[in-house]
Amino acid sequence: MGTGLLSLPFAFSITGYRLGLFLLVLYAVITHHTGKHLGKCLNKCKANDEAGFTYSDIGQAAFGTAGRTFISIIFFLELGTAAVALVILTADSMVALFPQFDLFYVKIAVTCLVIPATWPRSLSIISYISLIGIIAMVNLVGILSFDGLTKKESPGSILQSADISANPPMYAPIPLSFGLLMAGFCGHSEKYPKLLNLSYLIVVLIYGFVGVVGYMMFGSNTKDEVCCSLTKDYKEYTASSRVQQDIDQLDDWISSD
DSSP states (O other): OOGGGGGHHHHHHHHHHHHHHHHHHHHHHHHHHHHHHHHHHHHHHHHTTOSOOSHHHHHHHHHOHHHHHHHHHHHHHHHHHHHHHHHHHHHHHHHHHOTTSOHHHHHHHHHHHHGGGGOOSOHHHHHHHHHHHHHHHHHHHHHHHHHHHHOOSSSSOSSSOOOOOSSOSOSTTHHHHHHHHHGGGSOOOSSTTHHHHHHHHHHHHHHHHHHHHHHHHHGGGOOSSHHHHTOSSOOOOOHHHHHHHHHHHHHHHHHHO
C-alpha cells in the first residue's frame, strides 16, 4: 500500500467501477500467486545457504548472468521512475495545500529531501521512514471518508454521488489505468504465506474502498491525485502544460544566473 492509493479514483473514472474492481481483483490474484512462488524461491535459497535473497539472485539462478543483468536494469528503471513520480506527487500535493508556493521550486526542495533517503545501507532505518507513509495513507482514507460523509451535495459527497459509470466512458485511455491499479501490489513480504494473504486482503479492501468512494465523490471530474480533488483552490494543469511550465521556469532560472 503506497502512493498508488491517491490515483485509484482517477483510474476508476477511466475504467468505470465495474471494470475497475475486476482489474483490481485480477491483479491481486496474479501478483499474490507470483508472490508465493517468489517466497518459495527465497526460502529454498536460504535453506541451501545460497546467496539468493534478492530478485537479481533469483534471476541469476534461473537464467544466469543475463537474467541478473536484465532484472537489475528493470529494478533500476522502476525505482528511478518511482522516485520521479514521488517528487511530482509530493510537489503537487504541497501546491494544492499551499497555492502560494511555486511548483518548480517545491519540486527542487522535495528532490533535495528525497536524495538523502537513498544513502542508508540498512533497510531497518528506511522502514521507519516508510511507517510515516503508511500513517499518511491511513489518514488519507479517514479524511476522504470524513469529507465525503460531511458534504451533502455533489461534488465531493458520498451521500449524493456524482455521475459515475459502470463501464468505461472511453476505451482508448483504459491502458493508462493498468499501472495505477497494479501499483498497490508491487511489493512482497518474506513472511509467507499467512502475512502475504493478510496484507493482500487489507490492500484490496482499502484500494477498492478508496477507488469506489473517490469516484463516487467526484465522478468524471476526479483529478489524477484525489487529494487535489479535495481542495477547492487547486489550480489544475494538464500534463503537457506542467512539463512546459517546468521547462520555462528552468530556462528562466538558468538565465538569471
